[in-house]
Amino acid sequence: LRASLLGVVEKIRNSVLLDTRDVDAIIRDLQRVLLKADVDVKLVFDLSERIKKRFFSQEIPSGFSKRDVLIKILYEELVTLLGGENTTPYVVPKTPYTIMLVGIEGSGKTTTAAKLAKYFKEQGYRVGLIAADTYRPGAHDQLKQLAEKIGVYFYGNPHSKTPLAIVEEGVKELTSKNVQILIIDTAGRHKDEEALMREVVEIHESLKPDDVMLIIDATLGKEVSRQAAAFHERIPLGHVIITKLDGSARGGGALSAVAATGARIAFIGTGEKLEDLEPFVPQKFVARLLGMPDLEALIKRFQAVEAVERERAKLIASGKITLLDLKEQLLEVRKLGPLSKVLEMLGGSSLPLKGSIEGSEEEFDKWIAIMNSMTQEELLKPEIIDRSRMMRIARGSGTSVRDVRKLLDSYHQMRKLVRQLYRSRRRIPGLNL
Ligand code: GDP
Ligand code: MG
Structure with a gap:
């Protein structure tokens, strides 16, 4: 993909x-x-x-x-x-917290149980794993070894015949040891699917887990939708984890099937090793899919522009003029040619800025330099510009605090005028408000 x-x-x-x-x-x-x-x-x-x-x-x-x-x-x-x-990665809202993993055999439940245990342990939680797969030979030992490797609590009982008994025992024992996050690995293969579903429902009803995570194998392509639906019909799925997204060209099936069922993807598995688990954040994932190192910067730039536009629309709707408007107007005017010509064109005397900039190209450019040294926030809310900001702006624009103050004074004068004009619903020539 x-x-x-x-x-x-x-x-x-x-x-x-x-x-x-x-x-x-x-x-x-x-x-x-x-x-x-x-x-x-x-x-x-x-x-x-x-x-x-x-x-x-x-x-x-x-x-x-x-x-x-x-x-x-x-x-x-x-x-x-x-x-x-x-945009936020998966969080555990309270402790103790029980997470039940479901999914067909081979989807990666046991591996993912261990990955999750490691992930939460590294966040500082006391984590425990419960082995409730009584069907697959060696399932108990597989999880036990993983738990030892990571250094988390483990409960299992290879002699117990029913998974439900194991889960109930395990939860009791591990919570008594103050384990905060309990992850239950369940079986995935049965002779018939109905038997598997019955078992899953039974455990779910008794345990009432805080979260149910469906583990799905990305390499299965379209088959994934059917699986997700089959589980979703029987028990409420809290989240989905998609495994084997490493090297799978068909991951789109899993990703979109899940999106269509409305369940959130919490993590993705990207390899066989225990650290190959990532919290799923669509923005990040898509950025990586599109393979653009500068994508994030581009999106941020768009968001900044959109935020400014929203802000300005609000201000303009309420009849306010900002320094940003002034700056753009000055730049527009500058494009027209030498200042004296422009003032003539505008019929000079009616322009509120005339007094401050008359005959002075330098002054004009100084204003633009000053406004270039202001932040977006300062341009939109000039009232926050205190003396220390003035000093910074003066330094940045190679001007003096006096120059900055002068610009702000002119701006305030102009704003007053604009307000008056706005109230009388007239327009200032040369200013498209
Ligand atoms: P279970 O039957 O659902 O418990 O599945 P297992 O956890 O035993 O995993 C089945 C196989 O999938 C194992 O060989 C795992 O190493 C492999 N596997 C699990 N997750 C991933 C993954 O994210 N990427 C890759 N490449 N392999 C994985
Ligand atoms: Mg397993």
Whole structure:
């Protein structure tokens, strides 16, 4: 999945025009990649339509290219596909906490139980493992050895016939030792699936675990949806862990199947070793899929622009003018040519800034330099600019505190004027408010 998504990103980056034809070709590539990775057909279709619609209706903010915008939209849509905006890794909300692992044989339950134990132990918890797989020969010993290796508590009883008895005994014994997180490894193979499900339901009813995690093998592709549904019908699934995502080209099936059932992916397994477990955060995962080291920076830049736009929309709606508006107006005016000409063009005398900048190109550039040294926050909320900020701004712009103060005074004067004008619903020539 990753290798082929890289190809899509590459294509976006190499595309010059990004017109309808280019975008269609890119979307077709994307569809091929996702379908090949077993992502559900309808999900793929919806996603493609949304990407196109968003791309062709969105304005390209200044400082960004069309390519940036398309990559950002692709990123956001893939994040949504994989479970949306949960940016926080899995947390244990209370102790003691019981986690029951379910899943078919070979999905990686026992390995994942040990990985989780190690993960939580490293967070400082007292962790215990309970071996409730009484079917697979050696299951008890496998988990016991892993527990010893990691150095966590273990409970098992190879002579007990019923998994339910083991779980009940194990919880009693381990909680008496103040174990905080109990992880229960269950069986995955039965002669018939119904018997397995009955056992899972029985343990679930008696134990009432705080979380049930379904372990799913990414290499199984589409089969994953059926499995997830079968378990989901019988017991409420809290979370999903997708294993064997290392080297699996078909991980998309698992990822999207899970997203479609509404269960959250808590972790992913990326190898056979005990440290190969990662908390699943869609944003990070997608960033890695898209293979762009600078993606995070790009997304941050977009978010910053969006935040500023929201803030400004609010201010403008309430009739306020910010330094950011002033700065942009000055830059606009600057583009028009020499200042004296511009003032003439604007009919000079009615411009509120005239008094402060008249005849002085230098003054004008000084203002822009000063505002370039201000932070976004200062431009939006000039009232926070105290003396120490003034000193910093003066230093940064090669001006003096007096210059900064002068600019702020002019700004305040102008703002007053704008308010008055706003109240009388008139507009200032040259200022598009
Ligand atoms: P169980 O039957 O569900 O308990 O599955 P096991 O934990 O015994 O694992 C079955 C096989 O999958 C073992 O060979 C594991 O080493 C392997 N396995 C588990 N998780 C991963 C993973 O994330 N990546 C890879 N490559 N192999 C894994
Ligand atoms: Mg096992």
